[in-house]
Amino acid sequence: MEELYTLDREVGRGSYGVVFEGHMAKTGHRVAIKRLPCSNPECIELYLQELWAMRATAKNHVNVIALHSCLLQTGSRSLKPLKPGKLPLRLVETVLKGSVLEPQRAREKSGVFSDTLRRTNSSSRLQDKTNTVLAGSRLKERNKSTGSDSLTPQRLLNRAVKRSAAQREEEQSGSLRCMALWLVMEYCDGGDLNHYLLSRPPDAERNHSVVLQLCSAVAFLHGLGITHRDLKPDNVLVCVTPKGPVIKVADFGLSKMSGAVGNGERCRQHFSSTCGSDFYMAPEVWGGLSYTAQADIFSLGVMFWAVLERITFVEEGTTQEQLGAYVCRGRWLMPLGEALWENADLQLCVPMKFKRAPPLPPPPGPAMCSLLLDMLALNPDARPSAEQLEARVLSALKQDSN
CATH class of the missing domain: 1.10.510.10 (Transferase(Phosphotransferase) domain 1)
Incomplete structure (x- = not known):
């Protein structure tokens, strides 16, 4: 069954990434979602270390933060779930070579995606186990009233499905651009x-x-x-x-x-x-x-x-x-x-x-x-x-x- 996550609000921002409070749409269970932009080899090396350590600990100890899932952002609206025990080969290659492949294109698209997330309200969604981010670029500014999106999730999903033949070929060949890692973790309501x-x-x-x-x-x-x-x-x-x-x-x-x-x-x-x-x-x-x-x-x-x-x-x-x-x-x-x-x-x-x-x-x-x-x-x-x-x-x- 597909897990659907909703981004609610930004709760933290540091040198390496941004953390959002979110929840699982089907259960309402709150989660923390950390976005780590893959913009340079030094940062990517830290991200891979964090991912590897969190996978090793998994959900095996009550006093260590639990990792629910990890997603790889491969486009402005595309997410690819990472299988347990696997690392994105493109990111490993970036760390070893010391340079990001197609860095300019990746940064531009990553910036667009990040700006889109900041403009969305609580109905912005990340979908695990698909290559879709259910987030609209024409959403109204966040306000206290309950409103509807100008682009419904279904229309966004249909738009995402209509990918170009070139993009499908790129995904099938495995040469996906690695723009960001998204770590979905348990949420801690008491702060640090x-x-x-x-x-x-x-x-x-x-x-x-x-x-x-x-x-x-x-x-x-x-x-x-x-x-x-x-x-x-x-x-x-x-x-x-x-x-x-x-x-x-x-x-x-x-x-x-x-x-x-x-x-x-x-x-x-x-x-x-x-x-x-x-x-x-x-x-x-x-x-x-x-x-x-x-x-x-x-x-x-x-x-x-x-x-x-x-x-x-x-x-x-x-x-x-x-x-x-x-x-x-x-x-x-x-x-x-x-x-x-x-x-x-x-x-x-x-x-x-x-x-x-x-x-x-x-x-x-x-x-x-x-x-x-x-x-x-x-x-x-x-x-x-x-x-x-x-x-x-x-x-x-x-x-x-x-």
Whole structure:
């Protein structure tokens, strides 16, 4: 049965793509739909990494964002579903060659398609498992009243079916233009972790739940051989439920996959690319050294410390308050990883006891403080593995509660 998706509104826009809130027309189930324009090889490489990682996780863990389907935009009104386990060969070729085939034509058509989507109202539709986008170019401007489209879905469908012989030949030969990838994912109504926690009064039980769920998610990813490499509150989404928040690790554009961990051994795949977000990067990444999945544990340590103590900062050039621990250097804030790389003898003060955002939760107890220091160790091998982390967090919380 064909799955029909409706684009409702834009909910986010970043350096690499646009995210829309939408829903499945037949069930009304809400979804998030991310459009990733295939305009240059560097971006395409990130998209393929994200797609590959999300396919590996699929819907197998409650704390990792689920991918419902992936569509390849091959024309201004054409979508082609991607089969599980398959990657678009044209995009792989683009990454390997370092140049986009027919880039000018692709950009022009991609721009037209994107403008069309922005002009449509909530009846704009993406149809999975066909080569059709049910979106009209003559729709009226979005307004609060209920109106009808000047081009009905049926007329649009008929128009799409009447493709030129040249286009049909192009599709049959497999030489389709790759203009954008569309990822259809589960929708998280609580926003990211920054927004969710900082818009509510502090609650120790909620904070503990967030920490434990993140432990479980990262242990699952590392068990699959996936190193996230950009763990931060912005990349953690929240689903609000009657039983409390359900945390979802998302945004796998910088992730890397290697062989899965076996026999409880730590993932030893080494990486060399310096990537991530400044305030959450491990010292070895700051120093330009090769690093392993243990860099994710350092990022988690920064997040856990900030969540448990409600430590926030405002990054230079922005106005948004963010969760994150740091070291003070006079008037300046220095990321923990950078500070530790510059001074291997630096002693971190956990709990921080200052520079925290009111109202304040109770500080973490001695056992949790000790665990945080282990997670933030300069030596990656001194940090607990993701497999060990959840048990250690539970043990620390139990000790501190007594």
